[in-house]
Amino acid sequence: MSQLFTDRLWQRVEPIWRSYLDHPFVKRLGDGTLEKGKFKHWLKQDYVYLIDYARLFAIGSAKAEDLANMTTFAKLLHGVLDVEMDLHRKYAAEFGISKKELEATEPSAITTAYTSYMLNLSQRGGVDNVVASVLACEWSYNYIGKSLAKWPGALDDNFYRSWIEMYSSNEFTDLAEETKQLMNQVAEGKPERDLAQIEEIVVKTSQFEYMFWDMVDNKENWPVNA
Ligand SMILES: Cc1ncc(CN)c(N)n1
Numbered sequence: 001m002s003q004l005f006t007d008r009l010w011q012r013v014e015p016i017w018r019s020y021l022d023h024p025f026v027k028r029l030g031d032g033t034l035e036k037g038k039f040k041h042w043l044k045q046d047y048v049y050l051i052d053y054a055r056l057f058a059i060g061s062a063k064a065e066d067l068a069n070m071t072t073f074a075k076l077l078h079g080v081l082d083v084e085m086d087l088h089r090k091y092a093a094e095f096g097i098s099k100k101e102l103e104a105t106e107p108s109a110i111t112t113a114y115t116s117y118m119l120n121l122s123q124r125g126g127v128d129n130v131v132a133s134v135l136a137c138e139w140s141y142n143y144i145g146k147s148l149a150k151w152p153g154a155l156d157d158n159f160y161r162s163w164i165e166m167y168s169s170n171e172f173t174d175l176a177e178e179t180k181q182l183m184n185q186v187a188e189g190k191p192e193r194d195l196a197q198i199e200e201i202v203v204k205t206s207q208f209e210y211m212f213w214d215m216v217d218n219k220e221n222w223p224v225n226a
Pocket residue numbers: 046049050084136137138141209212
């Protein structure tokens with residue numbers, strides 16, 4: 001059996017993704033010692049990140065060449081807006097942060113750079129660019145969730161237990177798997193030059209993921225107050 005394109009991608013991104021598990025923010029989320037202020041920063045930045053991330057699936061649906069893929073993009077869009085963002089709204093309610101306040105968050109420099117990169121590629125390219133842009137996001141959070149769920153004690157008395165449970169859940173795993181399947185389908189029969197371009201997008205978005213962890217850990221917004 002020939003190698004799946006996502007297996008090739010995995011070999012390239014695995015060292016980057018492994019570094020997420022060593023990141024202080026992720027480690028503290030796993031052992032429950034993460035400072036709440038840092039988590040609140042993640043919650044707010046991630047909420048506005050996800051609003052733009054959801055737009056990518058709408059672009060994918062509009063660019064899809066057949067009804068089956070149009071439906072898959074629509075399902076993934078629903079997954080972001082109604083499954084994943086529900087987690088954020090629930091945690092926000094515990095902190096007394098309203099939905100309005102979440103939505104009004106000013107995106108930080110890294111959030112802006114990351115979403116702008118994906119939106120630019122997705123708007124000017126075809127469906128392959130859209131899937132390449134969204135893949136690391138969906139797949140790497142599922143990888144982190146499933147890794148943390150195996151840590152001893154991570155699901156015991158941990159304030160971040162719902163986070164780990166959601167990102168390791170069967171429901172979220174299905175969304176990540178559907179994104180991977182879409183990637184393999186879109187890559188089928190493509191020349192090496194196109195595959196290399198897709199791979200670069202997945203590597204760059206994986207790097208952005210690391211920068212996002214750093215940004216929330218340092219509670220960064222923009223470098224100079226204005
Ligand atoms: C920055 C980021 N990357 C990925 C995910 C998972 N969809 C997320 N919520 N936020």
